[in-house]
Amino acid sequence: MIADFNLATIGQVALSGLATGALYAIMLLGVLIVFQVSKNINFAFGQIGMVAAFGSFFFYSRLGLPPWLAIGIATLVAVAISALTDLLIIRRISHRQGLDFVVTLGELLLLTSLAELLFGTSAQSYLALLSDVSWTIGGVFVNANDLLALGLGVAIIALGHVILNRTALGISLRAAAEDAAIAESVGIKVAGLRTWTWAVAGLLVAIAGMMFASRLSVSSFYMTPLVINVFIAGMIGGLERFWAPILAAFGIALYQAFTIYVFGEPGGVPALFLLIIGILTLVPKRLVDERYEARA
Amino acid sequence: MLPKRLPADRLRSVLAGGSALVLSLILADVALATECKPDEKTPGVSDTEIKLGALMPLSGSAATGGLGAKAGAEAYYGIINDQGGIKGRKISITVLDDEYKPAVAQQQIRTLVQRDGIFAIAGGEGTPNFLAIVPFIEREGIPAIAPYAPSSELGTMKAPHVFMTAVNYITEFQIMADYVVKTYKPKSLSLVGVQGNVGDDSKAGMDLAVKGTDVKVNYIPEVPGTPDLTPIATQLRDLKADWVFLILTNADTGQLLEAMSRIGYKPQTAAWAGMDDDDYIKAFGSLSQGMIIAEETAKVSSQDSLVQKFVSDFKAKTGKAPGKFEELGWVQAEIVVEALQDAKALTRSCVMAALEGMKDFKTGILPSITFGPEARQGVNAVGLVKLDGDHTVEVVPFRSVE
Numbered sequence: 222m223i224a225d226f227n228l229a230t231i232g233q234v235a236l237s238g239l240a241t242g243a244l245y246a247i248m249l250l251g252v253l254i255v256f257q258v259s260k261n262i263n264f265a266f267g268q269i270g271m272v273a274a275f276g277s278f279f280f281y282s283r284l285g286l287p288p289w290l291a292i293g294i295a296t297l298v299a300v301a302i303s304a305l306t307d308l309l310i311i312r313r314i315s316h317r318q319g320l321d322f323v324v325t326l327g328e329l330l331l332l333t334s335l336a337e338l339l340f341g342t343s344a345q346s347y348l349a350l351l352s353d354v355s356w357t358i359g360g361v362f363v364n365a366n367d368l369l370a371l372g373l374g375v376a377i378i379a380l381g382h383v384i385l386n387r388t389a390l391g392i393s394l395r396a397a398a399e400d401a402a403i404a405e406s407v408g409i410k411v412a413g414l415r416t417w418t419w420a421v422a423g424l425l426v427a428i429a430g431m432m433f434a435s436r437l438s439v440s441s442f443y444m445t446p447l448v449i450n451v452f453i454a455g456m457i458g459g460l461e462r463f464w465a466p467i468l469a470a471f472g473i474a475l476y477q478a479f480t481i482y483v484f485g486e487p488g489g490v491p492a493l494f495l496l497i498i499g500i501l502t503l504v505p506k507r508l509v510d511e512r513y514e515a516r517a
Numbered sequence: 518m519l520p521k522r523l524p525a526d527r528l529r530s531v532l533a534g535g536s537a538l539v540l541s542l543i544l545a546d547v548a549l550a551t552e553c554k555p556d557e558k559t560p561g562v563s564d565t566e567i568k569l570g571a572l573m574p575l576s577g578s579a580a581t582g583g584l585g586a587k588a589g590a591e592a593y594y595g596i597i598n599d600q601g602g603i604k605g606r607k608i609s610i611t612v613l614d615d616e617y618k619p620a621v622a623q624q625q626i627r628t629l630v631q632r633d634g635i636f637a638i639a640g641g642e643g644t645p646n647f648l649a650i651v652p653f654i655e656r657e658g659i660p661a662i663a664p665y666a667p668s669s670e671l672g673t674m675k676a677p678h679v680f681m682t683a684v685n686y687i688t689e690f691q692i693m694a695d696y697v698v699k700t701y702k703p704k705s706l707s708l709v710g711v712q713g714n715v716g717d718d719s720k721a722g723m724d725l726a727v728k729g730t731d732v733k734v735n736y737i738p739e740v741p742g743t744p745d746l747t748p749i750a751t752q753l754r755d756l757k758a759d760w761v762f763l764i765l766t767n768a769d770t771g772q773l774l775e776a777m778s779r780i781g782y783k784p785q786t787a788a789w790a791g792m793d794d795d796d797y798i799k800a801f802g803s804l805s806q807g808m809i810i811a812e813e814t815a816k817v818s819s820q821d822s823l824v825q826k827f828v829s830d831f832k833a834k835t836g837k838a839p840g841k842f843e844e845l846g847w848v849q850a851e852i853v854v855e856a857l858q859d860a861k862a863l864t865r866s867c868v869m870a871a872l873e874g875m876k877d878f879k880t881g882i883l884p885s886i887t888f889g890p891e892a893r894q895g896v897n898a899v900g901l902v903k904l905d906g907d908h909t910v911e912v913v914p915f916r917s918v919e
Contacts (some may be wrong), residue, residue: 236747241747337580343581343768344581344801346803347802352779355779364779437776438746438771438801440578442578442742446744477748478626478746482752485749486748487712487737487738490740
């Protein structure tokens with residue numbers, strides 16, 4: 222189905238795409254710091270966000286806790302799961318290449334099964350998180366949840382950039398990412414630093430997971446297609462970089478929003494893979510492959 | 518009395534032709550009925566066990582339906598096994614996850630047939646995933662009993678091994694759209710439906726309902742599990758339909774209504790039978806108030822004695838209260854057991870013959886079920902309910918269609 226465009230429609234679709242892109246970017250930041258510091262890909266990453274959302278849903282709807290407390294406790298649980306994944310598992314198998322894929326895939330299945338057992342399989346309506354506040358501006362229905370997602374995305378990305386580039390912690394992280402042995406020799410506790418990056422990644426995916434839940438709904442599976450898009454953005458932009466994958470996250474969300482609007486939902490996935498093929502085949506290799514980057 | 522006298526040879530010719538026609542119709546009927554062959558070699562049946570199989574979405578956005586139907590079916594087979602099974606054999610049911618994906622279903626059906634060696638396909642949940650395995654079922658000659666896969670491609674002799682007890686979506690959406698058009702006089706309708714046969718059938722039903730009126734039907738196909746439904750919600754808002762009809766998974770229905778609400782589009786809605794589900798109403802009831810919902814099976818709260826017996830038996834067996842999907846799995850199992858019990862022997866041909874002989878079988882949950890030698894659509898009725906608060910109220914009782 223080919224839809225008609227007008228300015229209000231373009232604004233509406235763009236706003237939604239940007240908000241989704243901001244949440245992708247928050248998740249991707251978590252993927253980037255873990256990959257850059259630990260060289261690991263965590264397949265259970267999205268499900269840790271699901272734990273935060275389903276956990277907070279459980280705490281406020283079943284146990285009657287105030288929403289802020291429910292969100293706080295569930296976020297801590299997600300952070301703990303992520304940190305413990307590194308502390309108890311990844312750290313012990315770091316010398317066996319590729320085993321982290323298997324382990325985190327197992328963790329993904331475990332978290333999914335546990336969520337089904339504890340919370341059931343039905344999708345649940347999550348906290349509104351400002352979804353019920355809106356204004357109409359120039360024909361565009363501006364929802365406060367969209368603005369919250371955008372604000373969080375911009376603030377977290379900016380903060381991440383400052384920390385990585387302007388602080389001693391950032392220098393330590395980059396040193397550990399570049400060469401762990403040399404970093405250790407100058408007194409940086411690389412193992413501890415890695416666990417902290419996993420914890421921060423847990424925090425980031427918890428924030429994104431709860432925001433997505435407020436925009437969609439929460440179920441055992443809702444994060445899976447989202448995290449796939451995040452990994453695609455990372456693949457296109459390069460997991461060793463910062464701005465390119467973050468921009469790719471926004472780009473993918475906007476691109477999907479418009480292709481779905483124009484071609485209908487069945488066109489969304491093929492359009493995304495056409496984009497990936499196009500970028501990987503047509504864009505010069507040095508722009509998409511970090512191995513060709515000049516390093517200082 | 519003939520209106521006027523015919524020449525003798527002409528009369529003889531007419532009588533001979535008529536006799537031949539009657540004879541050929543009788544012969545055709547006999548020839549098309551499945552012959553029960555008790556000695557036929559049949560996999561999946563031993564002296565102690567009958568192996569049945571089903572595919573259902575047990576993960577992904579449609580998992581609610583599959584897991585509920587699985588629980589319902591397992592509870593019923595458990596009760597039958599507790600009572601001694603069928604013809605001295607216990608029923609063993611294997612339910613595999615097809616994720617509501619046709620490609621996965623095509624793999625899993627081979628696992629059921631080639632690895633597990635099942636006797637028959639007992640129930641099932643989901644149309645696109647089931648349609649994908651129909652060619653394999655027909656090629657292998659496996660009876661598929663009461664899958665929940667409403668489709669105009671099933672319920673006919675094009676797929677003679679599939680015995681349908683779910684009314685197809687053409688009929689369901691025709692009745693629903695007809696009610697909305699006549700009751701609420703909308704100017705235009707929109708439909709968001711799962712891409713493929715499900716959405717196409719629903720659109721065809723709505724087109725039949727608005728035929729001869731000025732009402733326009735817009736159709737937007739959807740892919741289950743799409744991460745962000747806001748672009749679809751924006752499309753719907755731009756189309757400005759008074760009513761939006763939905764035939765999506767429960768999770769996607771809720772997510773689309775969330776997205777529509779977020780951009781300020783709140784039309785009246787109508788949806789397929791899956792939304793008359795306690796879990797859905799609990800989660801998304803506030804967004805779905807006034808929704809017209811098709812009613813394919815009796816409400817769990819029905820006063821019908823057979824439905825009440827189902828509820829009490831299910832509770833006694835599982836310790837839980839059943840929902841609509843548990844009810845669906847239960848009634849599928851009930852039909853399977855009826856066919857197995859009626860079969861003269863536990864062979865595939867005899868079970869098919871037993872199903873063809875099923876007449877006016879009452880479950881309380883579904884309208885009466887009748888198959889025949891050339892009839893594979895056992896049920897052809899649907900009712901309508903309206904969501905009001907945290908429960909649904911009947912607006913149109915079960916209505917049969919021609």
